[in-house]
Amino acid sequence: MKWEAENIEDLIAKFIVGEASEVEIRELNEWCSLSPENQKYLDDSVFIYENAQLPDQQDFDGEKAWDKVKSEISKKNERTRLLIPAWGIAASLLLVLAFSFLFYRQYSKSEEFQFVSENQVLTQTLPDQTEVSLNQNSTVKVEYNERKKTGVIHVSGEVLINIPESKKVEWRVQTANLLIQDIGTIFNVKAFPKSETVEVTVQEGIVKFYSQSQEGIILQAGEKGIYDKSTNTFFKAEADPNVTAYKTRNFSFYEQELQLVIDQLSQIYGRKINLDGNIGQCKLTVDFENEELETILSIIGETMSLDITYDSNQIRISGEGCF
Structure with a gap:
C-alpha cells in the first residue's frame, strides 16, 4: 500500500x-x-x-x-x-x-512558570516578548513550548496581554473552560473566579472567544465579549475605554456620571472615596494620562466646583449638586 x-x-x-x-x-x-x-x-x-x-x-x-x-x-x-x-x-x-x-x-517538554499579583499591578515579559500585565489579586500560569512555538496562558483575575506584531508564538488563553485564541495583538481578559461573567476586551487586532463546547464569538478592536456563567452564553458589548487603566493610568471620560468615575478611580488607586450631597449623577467629560490621584481629583474639583477633603482613612468630595 x-x-x-x-x-x-x-x-x-x-x-x-x-x-x-x-x-x-x-x-x-x-x-x-x-x-x-x-x-x-x-x-x-x-x-x-x-x-x-x-x-x-x-x-x-x-x-x-x-x-x-x-x-x-x-x-x-x-x-x-x-x-x-x-x-x-x-x-x-x-x-x-x-x-x-x-x-x-x-x-520538547513545555516550560511552566507562574506570576501572582496581590496588592499591586505586575507586568512580566514572556520568552517571545509577549507582555502580560496582571491587575491586583490576579494569577497567570504559563505553559510554553519553544520548539513548537505554542503556549497557553491560564488566567485567574484580570490580565492585559500584549503580543508582539512579529507573533512568533501561537498563544491561547484559558480561564476555566473558556478559551481565547489570539488572532491579533492586544486584548484584556477579566476572569475573577467569583464573578458571574468573563470579559474579553480587544484593543488591537482580532481574537476568538469560545469554550470547549461552544463556537463562541469573534471580537475586533473596540469590542468587548462577555460570557455569562449562569446562562452559558456569549454576547458582545461596547468596550470600556478605561479597561486597561489599572496598568496605564490613562482615563477617558465622556459624559460619565461622577459616581461611576469615582468608583473606578477608587478601585484602581486603592483609596476609599466618598461623595457627599447630590453630586453622584453629575456628568463629567475629561481625559487623564498617567496622573496621580490627587492631581485627578484636584482637576475634577476645579472643573465641577467641588470641595476635596483628605484624611487618613478616606477622601471626601462634596458640593451643591448639578443643575
Missing part, C-alpha cells in the same frame, strides 16, 4: 538525508496533507535528526554506529546480515532516532 508505515519511514529517511526524488517528495507532501498528525510526525523526525548529536557526541558517526549494530546482528544470524551501500546514511538516521528518544522527550 502507498501509505504503509514502512513506505512512509523510507520516504521520511530519504527526505531528511537529501536522497528523495521529486516524485518521493510529492508523495511525502501528499501524506502530510492528510492530517496535522502526519505533518507533526515529519517535523518531529527532522527535529530529532538535526538535534540528536549531544554536546559530548559532536563527532557522532552514524555509519560506524550502524555497522556496530549490524555486526551484533550478524553474530546471531549470519544469514540475516544487513547491507547498507547507498542506504548507510538513511539507516544511521533510524539509529539516531532510536537513541535520541530520551533527549527529544527532555528537550
Whole structure:
C-alpha cells in the first residue's frame, strides 16, 4: 500500500538525508496533507535528526554506529546480515532516532512558570516578548513550548496581554473552560473566579472567544465579549475605554456620571472615596494620562466646583449638586 508505515519511514529517511526524488517528495507532501498528525510526525523526525548529536557526541558517526549494530546482528544470524551501500546514511538516521528518544522527550517538554499579583499591578515579559500585565489579586500560569512555538496562558483575575506584531508564538488563553485564541495583538481578559461573567476586551487586532463546547464569538478592536456563567452564553458589548487603566493610568471620560468615575478611580488607586450631597449623577467629560490621584481629583474639583477633603482613612468630595 502507498501509505504503509514502512513506505512512509523510507520516504521520511530519504527526505531528511537529501536522497528523495521529486516524485518521493510529492508523495511525502501528499501524506502530510492528510492530517496535522502526519505533518507533526515529519517535523518531529527532522527535529530529532538535526538535534540528536549531544554536546559530548559532536563527532557522532552514524555509519560506524550502524555497522556496530549490524555486526551484533550478524553474530546471531549470519544469514540475516544487513547491507547498507547507498542506504548507510538513511539507516544511521533510524539509529539516531532510536537513541535520541530520551533527549527529544527532555528537550520538547513545555516550560511552566507562574506570576501572582496581590496588592499591586505586575507586568512580566514572556520568552517571545509577549507582555502580560496582571491587575491586583490576579494569577497567570504559563505553559510554553519553544520548539513548537505554542503556549497557553491560564488566567485567574484580570490580565492585559500584549503580543508582539512579529507573533512568533501561537498563544491561547484559558480561564476555566473558556478559551481565547489570539488572532491579533492586544486584548484584556477579566476572569475573577467569583464573578458571574468573563470579559474579553480587544484593543488591537482580532481574537476568538469560545469554550470547549461552544463556537463562541469573534471580537475586533473596540469590542468587548462577555460570557455569562449562569446562562452559558456569549454576547458582545461596547468596550470600556478605561479597561486597561489599572496598568496605564490613562482615563477617558465622556459624559460619565461622577459616581461611576469615582468608583473606578477608587478601585484602581486603592483609596476609599466618598461623595457627599447630590453630586453622584453629575456628568463629567475629561481625559487623564498617567496622573496621580490627587492631581485627578484636584482637576475634577476645579472643573465641577467641588470641595476635596483628605484624611487618613478616606477622601471626601462634596458640593451643591448639578443643575
